[in-house]
Amino acid sequence: MTFKCFWLLLSIMPFIHLQAQLGTEVYLTNLEMEVDSLYINNAINISNNEGYDNQPSFFDNDNLLFAATRNGQTDIALYHINDRSVSWLTNTTNGSEYSPTKIPGKNAVSAIRLDDNGLQRLYEYNLDTNEHGVLLDSLKVGYHVWFSKDLLVCTVLRENRMDLVISNLKNLTNITVQQNVGRSLHKIPDSDLISYISKSNTTNMVKSLNPQYLNSEDIISLPENLEDISWLKNGILITAFDNNILSFNPKKDKNWKMAYQINNPDVNSISRLAISPQGNYLSFVSNDSQKRIVDQQVETFNARDVNAFANCFSENVIVSNYPMDTLYVGRQILKEKYQLFYDRTPSVEVKVASRIHLGQTVIDQEQVTVGGKQHQQVAIYKVDGLINSMTFIQDLPTKYDPEILVQRQLEGYNQKNINTFLSPYAENVKIYGDNGVLRTAGIENMRNRYSDFFATTPDLHCESKNRIVIGNIVIDEEFITANGKSFSAIGIYEIEHNKIAKVTFLH
Secondary structure (H helix, E strand, C coil): CCCCCCCCCCCCCCCCECCCCCCEEEEEEEEEEECCEEEEEEEEECCCCCCCEEEEEEEECCEEEEEEEECCEEEEEEEECCCCEEEECCCCCCEEEEEEEECCCCCEEEEEEEECCCCEEEEEEECCCCCEEEEECCCCEEEEEECCCCEEEEEEEECCEEEEEEEECCCCEEEEEECCECCCCEECCCCCCEEEEECCCCCCEEEEECCCCCCEEEEEECHHHCCCEEECCCCCEEEEECCEEEEECCCCCCCCEEEEECCCCCCEEEEEEEECCCCCEEEEEEECCHHHHHHHHHHHHHCCCHHHHHEEEEEEEEEEECCCEEEEECHHHHHHHHHHHHHHCCCEEEEEEEEEEECCEEEEEEEEEECCEEEEEEEEEEEECEEEEEEEEECCCCCCCHHHHHHHHHHHHHHCCHHHHHCCEEEEEEEECHHHCEEEECHHHHHHHHHHHHHHCCCCEEEEEEEEEECCEEEEEEEEEECCEEEEEEEEEEEECCEEEEEEEEC
């Protein structure tokens, strides 16, 4: 959602992208386990803060540590689960803290401190005395886990990689166990082992390590080069892929399996998993939601901050007119075009009138005011961390009311009456899926396809949850029930000569 192409002013309108470091949020959920099943509910955003909020780690079962941005630096925050409040443990004016972790046997926290001069070391922060000091002076620690009060397992930055190092604080020794490892380090429940991620081969391998005897074993490779894991109290390993939690039981499973899907529109690609000591809470990190990223580009557009606006977009963002009329490609070109637009336009404002959000797709109906004159437009955003594409639909004049036709076919669909359903469609109608893939061409092919579907789906029902009408186009957010299952979709209906000529479905 942002300003779109104003053809009367210039044919250059672009869009812009986000920040170098993506915004992230820390979430907390209830966690229930029964044998191999996993149930997650009540996911709440506990950081709720602009910028970088990350690296959750449980201090105890009632308190959760994480790193959070404030006042231009990153400090250690402590979330109190029972009263849902946050307190700050550090306020380092000449540096920032990352990866906070409870120190065994102490009311203290260890964290990686990155000073303004670039020095990166592992510190201890005593919560009783408010004193702090260096734990490891000679190592550039990236991540760490405590094996005992004197023994640490760390990833240490060396050249262009991280190495696995065992540090003995009592004997002041540092032993490198393996080169090229990932960021996720955890104690394995009911064992004397640590798990880590080996990146020495083509896939990321979860491995166990006995820090006392230095022997390690393979556990399971991670899918899609993931590297965030955690252990449930019952010894089951979990990881996250997009918004899905996957599980693996080392005692009996051969492969990862789906454990739970988090269906929360604000959750966008899960990482950094942490389990509470009693196993009843799960914390994870999510990228800023798609709608929050779109909101940010609207806010920065209205603020005329062309750099912040452009930073909401990916490097190779595609800006188009609907359906696939590409105007230009690339963040830099977008930035140049919008700067030119600002130079020519003393006043401009975009307001979102309505919104449809499904997965990585955000569709905004926008009221645009330029120099005191208003017009309507729709912007379709594809968002994956940043806005990858922005497509405009203009409010062109039409002699027909397109909503009547779309509503008529919806009623025929719910009645499972094939003639009523097809009556608003053109003879040469085309049905498209994601990425412009043609699914069905011609009304007779539709008749054959939907006649069988109506006959074999007694519980079929579709509800329009939200509708945007602009020019000759109707966009419906649809909630569909079929064969005992429900799902959401977006239908974009294009009207030509008082018939539905094209439909594009986004799932």
